Amino acid sequence: MFYIRNHFPYPVVDIRTWELSIEGCVNRRIKFQYHDLLQMPQVSLPVTLECVGNKRALFHPKVRGEQWELGAISHAVWTGVRLMDLLYSAGIQMHAREVIFEGMDKGGRTDRPGVFSYARSLPLDQSLNPHTLVALYMYGKPLPFRHGYPARLIVPGWFGMASVKWLHRLVVTEEPFQGPFQVVDYVYNRNPLVPSESPEPVTTIRLDSTIARPTDQEALAKGDHWVVGTAISGEDPVVLVEISTDNGTTWLPVSWLDPQEPYSWRRWCWKWTVTSSGTYDVKVRATDAAGHIQPERADWNEKGYGYNAIQHIRVYVD
Ligand SMILES: Nc1nc2c(c(=O)[nH]1)N[C@H]1C(S)=C(S)[C@@H](COP(=O)(O)O)O[C@H]1N2
Numbered sequence: 494m495f496y497i498r499n500h501f502p503y504p505v506v507d508i509r510t511w512e513l514s515i516e517g518c519v520n521r522r523i524k525f526q527y528h529d530l531l532q533m534p535q536v537s538l539p540v541t542l543e544c545v546g547n548k549r550a551l552f553h554p555k556v557r558g559e560q561w562e563l564g565a566i567s568h569a570v571w572t573g574v575r576l577m578d579l580l581y582s583a584g585i586q587m588h589a590r591e592v593i594f595e596g597m598d599k600g601g602r603t604d605r606p607g608v609f610s611y612a613r614s615l616p617l618d619q620s621l622n623p624h625t626l627v628a629l630y631m632y633g634k635p636l637p638f639r640h641g642y643p644a645r646l647i648v649p650g651w652f653g654m655a656s657v658k659w660l661h662r663l664v665v666t667e668e669p670f671q672g673p674f675q676v677v678d679y680v681y682n683r684n685p686l687v688p689s690e691s692p693e694p695v696t697t698i699r700l701d702s703t704i705a706r707p708t709d710q711e712a713l714a715k716g717d718h719w720v721v722g723t724a725i726s727g728e729d730p731v732v733l734v735e736i737s738t739d740n741g742t743t744w745l746p747v748s749w750l751d752p753q754e755p756y757s758w759r760r761w762c763w764k765w766t767v768t769s770s771g772t773y774d775v776k777v778r779a780t781d782a783a784g785h786i787q788p789e790r791a792d793w794n795e796k797g798y799g800y801n802a803i804q805h806i807r808v809y810v811d
């Protein structure tokens with residue numbers, strides 16, 4: 494039960510010949526084989542991945558792209574080597590600014606000719622963050638092929654596009670990377686009529702909360718119901734989630750099912766005792782440690798990224 498999002502058909506991977514190479518602004522080019530990585534010190538970290546297109550279907554006006562509803566977010570414990578350890582063994586040169594991560598999958602695009610690999614870059618500071626992993630295991634088992642076997646990047650706190658799957662090449666560079674998945678996709682373009690010269694890149698996960706149950710338009714019987722869901726933020730931790738069953742007039746705090754952990758969603762529950770029948774407009778909103786609260790309306794952008802408006806569902810009690 495983990496969402497899957499791919500830009501291209503699956504690549505062909507032969508573990509006997511697979512290598513992870515590091516080149517560019519490094520003192521020595523290195524190639525790691527799979528068993529080299531398995532023998533290095535391993536780190537485990539629970540990290541929730543969220544596609545920045547999660548909830549795209551909720552934008553008004555609608556935007557092109559996969560019409561994700563609430564499901565493009567999942568959680569796992571990832572185990573692998575620190576990216577930092579790999580970069581240090583290659584030796585980073587003084588003038589290095591970014592690291593480009595290339596996946597083995599490639600294909601065409603509708604907006605320009607040519608064949609492109611799925612490739613993204615990260616600033617050097619984020620690449621050297623001890624929590625940025627080259628993951629080899631998911632929940633203690635070798636990465637499933639669909640999730641990037643043999644190795645994928647895990648960039649905690651960032652939207653999913655940063656966590657490149659089927660990793661095979663790292664290039665340390667001094668120039669900002671200009672690949673299409675860096676500068677055409679995964680930028681917030683708020684006015685498609687006036688393309689910005691330096692649009693804001695998509696980076697960390699936005700503050701958001703979601704009701705998993707009940708679902709929108711569900712019919713319930715009178716009595717007790719558990720409203721359950723999740724909340725997440727890639728920056729300041731979520732400190733409060735509140736529910737309203739009267740369309741946002743009054744709000745009540747939920748109870749936590751998970752502790753606060755830096756890169757994980759926090760599941761919550763709220764016991765709802767319904768005594769009278771009727772139509773209920775149920776809302777959920779999260780607040781983070783810096784006092785930010787989710788917006789009433791989502792920040793519309795051309796590609797439908799980062800939807801995080803206060804969720805509103807309607808349920809009927811018979
Ligand atoms: N090589 C490669 N890595 C990739 C992608 C891809 O298409 N190819 N998609 C990215 C996007 S947009 C997301 S949201 C996550 C999804 O990871 P998952 O399929 O394991 O859930 O992978 C990212 N890494």
Ligand SMILES: [Mo]
Pocket residue numbers: 498543544545546653654
């Ligand atoms: Mo994504």
